[in-house]
Amino acid sequence: MPDAKQGKPVSRLASTRERIDRAAYELFSRHGIRGVGVDTVSAHSGVAKMTLYKHYPSKEDLALAFLRRREDLWTRSWLQQEVERRALAPAERLLAVFDVFDKWFRRPDFEACSFAKALLENSDPRHPVRMAAQGHIGTILAFLRQLAKAAGVKDADGFARQWQILMMGSVIAAYAGDRDAARRAKELGALLLAAAGTRSRDQAQA
Amino acid sequence: MPDAKQGKPVSRLASTRERIDRAAYELFSRHGIRGVGVDTVSAHSGVAKMTLYKHYPSKEDLALAFLRRREDLWTRSWLQQEVERRALAPAERLLAVFDVFDKWFRRPDFEACSFAKALLENSDPRHPVRMAAQGHIGTILAFLRQLAKAAGVKDADGFARQWQILMMGSVIAAYAGDRDAARRAKELGALLLAAAGTRSRDQAQA
DNA sequence: CATTGTCTATACAGACCTGTATAGTCTTTT
């Protein structure tokens, strides 16, 4: 029984590639990409290192796949889904982001934003991993922009960028120990929404 | 002439310790602590590795000294000084933070926040470097809290924490490529100031 | 002059990193 040497091994029922991806996700999202070696991913997944390298020819490929998976699981399946489940009106969906964050920040295994981590751990702005992280941050921005547009905000792009500043700032604040960071950011978001003048329920434009 | 193997060597006129500190500052602030080895600091400073280890018994000691220096040079001598130079009234000093940031974000060697970097690169919340980074973030918070109090804000602590969310969020946004992040955060700050109701002379209007 | 303290230069131990070589197992397909 070739189990992982440390941590909880990934389910053996899944395909080899899926086991690699799951282990990389758990480890990279928690410790950052630089902070985890390929041997650790191999051990944690229960997949031999040679097999891992057959699926991903380099650690960089694995890292890029991890960021794509993070976008799938975190951005789309979790954040966007939760936001859309919790509210219908665009403006309220924007605010719901911080309700979702609030729950996230209070989880004992809160791991902060993988995209911000990947961004900050590469000083070269043309590093593929850093560029990919920027792209995934752009995906979140596009989602916010779309909500802002639907909410009737004039400068949807500028609004979305301000919203993302609130989101990223609250993540760092939460990781620095402020568990109420989401509530604080939501207050700021409410101010921004009020100032931007949405056509939510009141059609009057500011 | 034992010069540094790479990059620009630190001035030889300074004391040995000062040369170490300067090199560590330049390298750690740009590439993060994990991203720079002791050999690189040694080469860049022109100080032999053995001498370096006599001044700092471990890399962790060097890292903690770097964070202290960052607080000296960045937080106090730069951010606070610039803010206090640019405005007198507390509320305007708070807003001036983002004018200072705007200049910072536009520098070609903008390196983002060393405290956030140190925070995100350590997943163990009890790691000394991460705890130190949290402490230095707390120093900035205290400065903001004091300004908020002087501005007559009721919940000075909550206000300061919200202000710091804006600051950290704008830093990440700028590092992700949005050079106007400071201006956007300043707008949000103006909204927050208006909502908090300061005893300044003129209220910022949105 | 001799001693002491600081700094240098080099080499190295031991750990970990990415990536590969090799040989063997197990399953599926033909």
Add this chain to the structure above:
DNA sequence: AAAAGACTATACAGGTCTGTATAGACAATG
């Protein structure tokens, strides 16, 4: 049964990392 493909296990090459050992240079102080 034979062949092919996927996976495993181990070992290792070559690099980097932190930290130390060793031997010597240089300056200040006694």
